[in-house]
Amino acid sequence: MMEPYKIKAVEPIPTTTRRKRERLIREAGYNVFNLAAEHVTVDLLTDSGTSAMSDRQWSRLMVGDESFAGSRSFFRLQKTVREIFGYRHLIPVHQARAAEHLLFTALVKPGDVVPSNMFFDTTRANVEHRGGRTVDLVIQEAYDPRCDYPFKGNIDLKRLHRLLDTESPERLPLAVLTITNNNGGGQPVSLANITEASKLLTAKGIPLYFDACRFAENAFFIKERERDQAQSSIAEIVAKIFACGQGCLVSAKKDGLANMGGFLATQNEKLAERVKEMLLLIEGFPTFGGLAGRDMEVMAVGFREVIDERYLSFRIGQVRELGEKLLAAGIPVLLPFGGHAVYVDAKAFLPHVPAEQFPASALSAALYVEAGVRAAEVGSLSGSHRDPESGQTVNPAMELLRLSVPRRVYTSAHLDVAVEALKKIYRRREKLRGLKVVHKGEILGHFTARLEVL
Ligand SMILES: Cc1ncc(COP(=O)(O)O)c(C=O)c1O
Structure with missing residues (x-):
């Protein structure tokens, strides 16, 4: 090796x-x-944020467009996000927890219930900060350190089904799948599991969002371990994953191969508009969020390099x-x-x-x-x-x-x-x-x- x-x-x-x-x-x-x-x-x-950048990433630092509004670097990143993740609306932030704060502030009300395979510390804290209740529904195998099941990040579909049947849909503003599941051991979620979870949620009209900090690593495990995906490229698997959801929050400090940065992306135009107002309040203008133009350039390169x-x-x-x-x-x-x-x-x-x-x-x-x-x-x-x-x-x-x-x-x-x-x-x-x-x-x-x- x-x-x-x-x-x-x-x-x-x-x-x-x-x-x-x-x-x-x-x-x-x-x-x-x-x-x-x-x-x-x-x-x-x-x-997180500890990656070594490539020569191409370093070279993009000079190209960063530091315009306050309408930065070229934003449009370059938006193009990359649309191509790789498939989501139309991009909200750049300085790191993922700002995206968590924006998304959950827009969607979660006190008393709401947000299911997940397993929340990461900051995602959980941001839901709870809004008065929401987090529910971890990862499969039982995830809790046995010696069990070598290949997709220990999977959500338990039966328990998800039960939760969707017992809670009123008004109390369920969204569901979150963490790929890979960091707190459960960096374990992947299978494409089959993502597809099934998405079907259950869609039937109830509940949007699925990904906490997709390590989406490329998750896609690699799918290619390696899910037989019917062995012939797909990583980019194809990534596209299939995100097609199951309505959006994602990403820390570019992991699979973005950047030292700082992140984003929220969504297909929901109304939500994007609402979030952009809050972005103005806490991060910055919608075409840079909490970032410099050069950071967006670095992220745009990193997301392409990571799916190699x-x-x-x-x-x-x-x-x-x-x-x-x-x-x-x-x-x-x-x-x-x-x-x-x-x-x-x-x-x-x-x-x-x-x-x-x-x-x-x-x-x-x-x-x-x-x-x-x-x-x-x-x-x-x-x-x-x-x-x-x-x-x-x-x-x-x-x-x-x-x-x-x-x-x-x-x-x-x-x-x-x-x-x-x-x-x-x-x-x-x-x-x-x-x-x-x-x-x-x-x-x-x-x-x-x-x-x-x-
Ligand atoms: C799964 C997961 N979600 C969210 C975050 C938060 O990302 P950030 O550190 O960019 O705020 C992390 C950070 O480690 C993470 O591992």
Whole structure:
């Protein structure tokens, strides 16, 4: 397996001593989000906004049209979005959560119900911020880290059917399919499942929107795993996916191969007009949203580069190789490996640390101390919620440590640093202790939370 690109610019990687890292993680409240990047050696915290741009993307920076109104760069991006995603109306934003805010503000009223396969943190928070209720309907297999079902991002069609039968359509303003399902392990949704879900929703007049941050990776899995799609090109599969919905919100920081940017796209003209008014209020003029012209140029190139099959084959292969090395070392990992990340099963790794003591956060801190590798907690720190009826804290089904692989940034040798470190920690895993929260904010509090070792 060979990188399908040459490396043209390099950036030095910081190194630190173990002693220093022990101090730094303590000062960071055992939350790797609080660390300065200059103290991180291999940064697998996120694949968001961390891609390396291509020479073609860098060259477009000079071409960006920075006109306030009617920028050429907007029309170039609009053409790209229409060709690849098939949606007519484009609303550029600085990143996807602004698109979430705009879409849900326009559609969701207090008391509404919004079903999904599984919401990502910010999409969920934006629905709830509007007083809406989010319902995750991902298939049961998604909650079993050892089950290697090929489309663990699928929505459970029976449960969707039941929800559509029990809730009044006025209470259901839209449904969201997250492709790939980040919080469920970067798992894809099959085209067959998307098609069926779309039929059920259309029959009730409920629009389907995609949270399509990793649409190209999802399309690659469809080509690889869904037999009747093996002969289709990635572009054809992408077109088939989006033809099932009425619009999408996209973070260009993932499959846009850009460091910043995103958009909302829709077929619904009235909605687009309403959203553009709000865009003026919070982001900017409709032909730039929250972006510079050059950012839109970079996105337009990125969306074309990402649907290249050679690129995707290497990308998915590199993540898979990381997962296979961990699996071969006996480290419990979520199967199958995700598109953008490998998720270590922290519950199985640290069975003596209960969810209330944040095993994935404890593992994340240990990984940083061991080798300066940063990875993200996807477990009870970020995913627990209070049950509105009982008032009890409900922890998520899985405790995961997500090793996200930035696009076109690291080689196998870099990823091996994480593998070797996790092997060492696994050998002395009984010694690891849980954590307790000493500070956590109300909204998306895990990003800035501070913890202490128990
Ligand atoms: C599935 C999913 N949806 C939405 C978002 C939010 O995107 P952004 O960071 O551009 O606001 C993310 C970011 O990680 C994501 O993974």
